[in-house]
Amino acid sequence: MIRSISEEKLWDILDEVKDPEIPVLSLVDLGVVRKAEIIDDKTCITITPTYSGCPAMKVMEEDIRMRLMMEGYKNVEVNTVLSPAWTTDWITEKGRAALQEYGIAPPEQATSDKNALLGHPKQVTCPNCKSRNTAMLSQFGSTPCKALYKCQDCLEPFDYFKCI
Amino acid sequence: MEGNQALFKYALRLGDNALILGHRLSEWCGHGPELEEDIALINVSLDLLGHSRSLLTYAGEAEGKGRSEDDLAYLRLERDYTNALICELPNGHFGDTIARQFMFDVFNQLLFSELVNSKDERIAGIAAKAIKEINYHLRHSTDWVLRLGDGTEESHDRIQDSFNRLWEYTGDLFAQTEADQWIIANGIGPDLNALKPRWKQKVSEVLAEATLTVPQDAWMQKGSRTGTHTEHFGFLLAELQYMQRAMPGCEW
Numbered sequence: 001m002i003r004s005i006s007e008e009k010l011w012d013i014l015d016e017v018k019d020p021e022i023p024v025l026s027l028v029d030l031g032v033v034r035k036a037e038i039i040d041d042k043t044c045i046t047i048t049p050t051y052s053g054c055p056a057m058k059v060m061e062e063d064i065r066m067r068l069m070m071e072g073y074k075n076v077e078v079n080t081v082l083s084p085a086w087t088t089d090w091i092t093e094k095g096r097a098a099l100q101e102y103g104i105a106p107p108e109q110a111t112s113d114k115n116a117l118l119g120h121p122k123q124v125t126c127p128n129c130k131s132r133n134t135a136m137l138s139q140f141g142s143t144p145c146k147a148l149y150k151c152q153d154c155l156e157p158f159d160y161f162k163c164i
Numbered sequence: 165m166e167g168n169q170a171l172f173k174y175a176l177r178l179g180d181n182a183l184i185l186g187h188r189l190s191e192w193c194g195h196g197p198e199l200e201e202d203i204a205l206i207n208v209s210l211d212l213l214g215h216s217r218s219l220l221t222y223a224g225e226a227e228g229k230g231r232s233e234d235d236l237a238y239l240r241l242e243r244d245y246t247n248a249l250i251c252e253l254p255n256g257h258f259g260d261t262i263a264r265q266f267m268f269d270v271f272n273q274l275l276f277s278e279l280v281n282s283k284d285e286r287i288a289g290i291a292a293k294a295i296k297e298i299n300y301h302l303r304h305s306t307d308w309v310l311r312l313g314d315g316t317e318e319s320h321d322r323i324q325d326s327f328n329r330l331w332e333y334t335g336d337l338f339a340q341t342e343a344d345q346w347i348i349a350n351g352i353g354p355d356l357n358a359l360k361p362r363w364k365q366k367v368s369e370v371l372a373e374a375t376l377t378v379p380q381d382a383w384m385q386k387g388s389r390t391g392t393h394t395e396h397f398g399f400l401l402a403e404l405q406y407m408q409r410a411m412p413g414c415e416w
Contacts, residue, residue: 017174018261024327049214051210051211051214051297052211052214052217052218052294052297053210053212053213053214055210082218082257082289082290082293083285083290083292083293084289084292085289085292136201138204139204139300139303139304140200140203140204140300142203144211148203162300164297164300
């Protein structure tokens with residue numbers, strides 16, 4: 001998609017707004033920002049939740065509004081849409097690297113995760129020592145978007161950003 | 165108008181299922197048998213509350229009387245809720261919660277898999293989002309049915325007893341009313357009669373693997389579609405609605 005210069009600037013600013021629960025990841029990297037447009041004198045941002053009940057949505061909305069107002073945008077509108085449904089495939093390469101660096105295993109490729117839904121535990125790489133010898137402790141971790149794993153080699157527990 | 169009324173009732177029913185079961189699961193917060201499980205149950209609860217928010221918002225729009233998701237969640241009377249009875253039953257012990265969750269998850273997974281193709285764009289969009297989460301819920305509850313059923317003698321006997329006691333509430337999951345005929349005819353939602361044998365088959369498969377016996381169909385409780393609830397429901401609402409009743413219009 002071709003973006004105008006003013007919209008390009010908007011995306012750059014949004015890339016500085018971080019996920020309130022994973023402060024190394026920007027909302028753009030997370031893939032929750034779907035649209036950033038300037039329509040007449042209005043700045044319209046469209047976001048989508050990672051999970052239906054994600055309690056961080058309200059905070060994200062406020063953070064976006066605050067940030068844009070600090071940059072001088074006056075008439076800011078933030079809308080939430082459900083469709084198309086967010087998928088982990090929308091996390092950018094930069095975002096995946098940031099997650100790994102932060103100690104959260106980024107989602108493995110979506111295609112292989114279909115196996116996980118059929119009951120086979122997923123093979124996940126430990127973000128600390130890169131071992132593949134890991135085990136799932138719980139499908140639900142510290143937030144709805146994460147599962148809890150432990151590494152059998154370095155023995156560290158870690159969060160895995162699960163595929164949806 | 166007829167269509168909007170049917171759509172209102174349909175979205176309300178789906179929203180109520182998610183709201184009431186989500187509320188029940190939230191009661192486990194801080195009481196789970198282990199930390200990971202405590203977190204898992206609350207995660208499922210949060211997902212369900214998310215579904216209820218989207219569905220009740222849509223129900224309010226379809227009704228066209230300006231009621232918001234909060235108005236519908238907090239300011240209705242007992243008889244105006246149409247959640248399936250199984251959603252409102254007390255948590256009981258952990259095995260009771262898991263048996264209830266598993267039977268509901270199988271139902272919900274079949275239903276939302278169909279709703280993804282709904283001719284109503286909003287319902288289809290909500291379902292496409294929710295189904296990804298419901299798949300995880302079902303996997304979680306299935307794991308526990310297998311683990312408890314095929315576990316120790318005591319865990320086996322206790323969850324078998326849970327299934328036996330809860331079975332009479334499962335018929336009500338598939339109850340349909342006149343409003344549903346419009347929903348089915350217009351391709352908005354599936355005929356629940358068609359889902360029933362698939363539900364029974366899936367439940368039977370997992371129970372067999374868990375060395376458990378599928379209870380015999382006998383008397384089935386009914387009434388949720390007309391707002392007739394179990395005696396537990398009033399107490400649940402008293403807690404759910406307390407804040408809005410005590411301080412009308414309060415906001416975070």
